[in-house]
Amino acid sequence: MKALRIALIVIVALVLLLVAGVGAAMMVIDPNDYKGHIEQAATDNTNLELSLNGEIQWSFMPLGLSVADVTASLKGEDFVALKELVASVDLWSLIRMAPAVHTFQLDGFRANLIMDDNGTGNWTRVMPEAEQQQEATNGDTQQTLTDESGDEMISFNVQQVRITNAQVNVEDRRSGQSLQLSNARLEASDIALGQDFPLELGFSVSLNEPELNVDGTLSMQLNAARNLEQFSVSGLDSDFTLAGAAFNGETISAGLNGSAKADLEAQSARVSDLVASLENLAVTANLHMQGFSATPDISGNLKLAEFSPAVLLKRLGQPAIKTSDEAVLSRAAFQTALATRDDMVHLEKTRLQLDDTEFNGELGYGLTNGALVVDLEGNRLNLDRYLPPRTESEDNTAKEAPNSQTATAGDSDLLPLEALRSLNLDIRLSLGELVASNLTLTDLLARITGGDGRLSLDELSANLYEGSFNMTAALDARSNNPQWQFSKQLSGVQTQPLLMDLAELDLLSGAVNVSANASSQGNSIDSLLDNSDGKADFRIEEGAIENVNMTRMACKGISQAHGESLSVEDWGDSTPFNDMSGNFTINSGVLENENLTADLAGLRLEGDGVVDLIESILDYRVGLRVVGEVHRDNACRVNERIQNVVIPVRCQGGFGDNPAGLCGFDGRRFGDVLESMARQEVDRKKEEAKEKARKRVEEEIKERVDDETKNRIRNLLN
Numbered sequence: 001m002k003a004l005r006i007a008l009i010v011i012v013a014l015v016l017l018l019v020a021g022v023g024a025a026m027m028v029i030d031p032n033d034y035k036g037h038i039e040q041a042a043t044d045n046t047n048l049e050l051s052l053n054g055e056i057q058w059s060f061m062p063l064g065l066s067v068a069d070v071t072a073s074l075k076g077e078d079f080v081a082l083k084e085l086v087a088s089v090d091l092w093s094l095i096r097m098a099p100a101v102h103t104f105q106l107d108g109f110r111a112n113l114i115m116d117d118n119g120t121g122n123w124t125r126v127m128p129e130a131e132q133q134q135e136a137t138n139g140d141t142q143q144t145l146t147d148e149s150g151d152e153m154i155s156f157n158v159q160q161v162r163i164t165n166a167q168v169n170v171e172d173r174r175s176g177q178s179l180q181l182s183n184a185r186l187e188a189s190d191i192a193l194g195q196d197f198p199l200e201l202g203f204s205v206s207l208n209e210p211e212l213n214v215d216g217t218l219s220m221q222l223n224a225a226r227n228l229e230q231f232s233v234s235g236l237d238s239d240f241t242l243a244g245a246a247f248n249g250e251t252i253s254a255g256l257n258g259s260a261k262a263d264l265e266a267q268s269a270r271v272s273d274l275v276a277s278l279e280n281l282a283v284t285a286n287l288h289m290q291g292f293s294a295t296p297d298i299s300g301n302l303k304l305a306e307f308s309p310a311v312l313l314k315r316l317g318q319p320a321i322k323t324s325d326e327a328v329l330s331r332a333a334f335q336t337a338l339a340t341r342d343d344m345v346h347l348e349k350t351r352l353q354l355d356d357t358e359f360n361g362e363l364g365y366g367l368t369n370g371a372l373v374v375d376l377e378g379n380r381l382n383l384d385r386y387l388p389p390r391t392e393s394e395d396n397t398a399k400e401a402p403n404s405q406t407a408t409a410g411d412s413d414l415l416p417l418e419a420l421r422s423l424n425l426d427i428r429l430s431l432g433e434l435v436a437s438n439l440t441l442t443d444l445l446a447r448i449t450g451g452d453g454r455l456s457l458d459e460l461s462a463n464l465y466e467g468s469f470n471m472t473a474a475l476d477a478r479s480n481n482p483q484w485q486f487s488k489q490l491s492g493v494q495t496q497p498l499l500m501d502l503a504e505l506d507l508l509s510g511a512v513n514v515s516a517n518a519s520s521q522g523n524s525i526d527s528l529l530d531n532s533d534g535k536a537d538f539r540i541e542e543g544a545i546e547n548v549n550m551t552r553m554a555c556k557g558i559s560q561a562h563g564e565s566l567s568v569e570d571w572g573d574s575t576p577f578n579d580m581s582g583n584f585t586i587n588s589g590v591l592e593n594e595n596l597t598a599d600l601a602g603l604r605l606e607g608d609g610v611v612d613l614i615e616s617i618l619d620y621r622v623g624l625r626v627v628g629e630v631h632r633d634n635a636c637r638v639n640e641r642i643q644n645v646v647i648p649v650r651c652q653g654g655f656g657d658n659p660a661g662l663c664g665f666d667g668r669r670f671g672d673v674l675e676s677m678a679r680q681e682v683d684r685k686k687e688e689a690k691e692k693a694r695k696r697v698e699e700e701i702k703e704r705v706d707d708e709t710k711n712r713i714r715n716l717l718n
Contacts, residue, residue, distance in 0.1 A: 080112075083109075085105070102160070110167045199222050202217045257277075283303070288300055328355050340367070345367060372425050380434070411526050423455070425455065440501070469493065485519050488517075489515050519534060535585055538584075551572075557624075577598040588614075589614040602629045609651070
């Protein structure tokens, strides 16, 4: 016991002696006496000019040092400065041989970081060149504290850290950009490894080009393991406000909340209920990552809560998107389950919503080959609601010059060939209903595959207007002169509502069947039309030529042949037919047809002509062959002289012309018809006169000669 008592007395005496020694040193030594030495040492060992303008003071409990009003210049320019620095150590921790920082306070810190016209930062010139080269040669030396078992261990304990009123100015003289960090503050307390400690941050950032101002505050609980291998952030709560030219005077609110963990040793990381918000937009993430390689294993889910894109644009100070329907862009949402496997990022159970449209399915992206996989099924989509509204002047321009826009952009590139060559696609899209260009399609299915510069539209099919269509296409973009192949079939599609909805053309009615195959080459509209080649067959069942009455045109010709006038005035606005068919050859943007036929009432339509897709015009010569009774008007009666006569009709004009004015009676060609009819009439009368003379001779002979002689004479006459 006596020995223990002596040991305790010795320890207490040593502590008192240490405290007394420290106190005596603080009373005897005035650190301000060494300011000149400190300034000179900075000048001797760096390129800085250090000025200690304020007082240097000691503190005993806790043991510390404070410095005020310090500046440092570099080559005559202000580099760094601080208003006050206070650093203290817990005296009792020194006695326990476990030093712990009690307080670290930094107030009014300023730094000016400048990059000159050569791209060299002034901070690189702080140390003399010789020392910089020596440091580069020697490299960095890192020491690690370990415990008795050899495991890495760091003992770290700080009672309080406080940084206030910090400011950093960054200037790039090459680009003219500048950034200023101001009003920066940091507060943390009870900082120790292996336990949670609070951290609060605040700052303001200003950028001149582009003009942007950001104010932010963050608070959280941090935790770092003693071996600095595990880290966590919990209770993250941050708010930001943004303003600048990009937001047109609006102040934007943003935030980030949630928690995260990382284990460097296990190469894993996790974020839990991490919510990133921007005005009315909020994204929630719950993700786990295993492996810090280029292709880590990731699993979790992402959710974009329902929001209004229109409201978001308004709050961001952006102009509203002009749409035909002002009610669109009011609702949007997205959610998915994310997973990586086989070097692919998979977005499973994906749900994408925009207003009344909803897609469900899966998405995928290849981490190594950039492959894009899409398999989505949607309910309905009306694209026309999202298009900008057409003005009256635009409508008139489109009608007067439907090909002007094409002519303007006809020689521009259609596709980015380099980007296409890098695509690796496997896309399947289905949609219950699609409205586009005022056309309504149902049960739409599109399948696109491609890779190595070759793309294939394996299927594009849908039902429309009581019929269906199916289209396939192929594109070989491996060269700068891409090759195209097309195939299209329409079956039972009602033409009248199709043309009315598509282009407000009341031109034809009836169920159309089309089969077409074509090819071309090039990367512009002009080259595709110039190099187009193919064939097409069509047939329209039980239809009518609308806004054109070809029966009236035929009767007009018949009445002229009779030398009479028509008495009927109400002829109707259409020409019904039982069947119309023909085929086209496609050559350099021109569709040529030589066998247009249709069965009309008492008439057979026969024609040929061309449709020029480049000039947007058509020119058809149509003949109405009289094959039966045409109309009840007496001037349109059909007799032997009229039977099989062809009444000529000419249809020509531009795609934007009024359909009712495209076709008309061809008087010039009918003159040739009348001339032919006159020649036929003369020949007919000659035959009638010859027949009458023959009959008269027969009657006279009958009276004068016997039967045998009659037969001989009859044979002779015949």
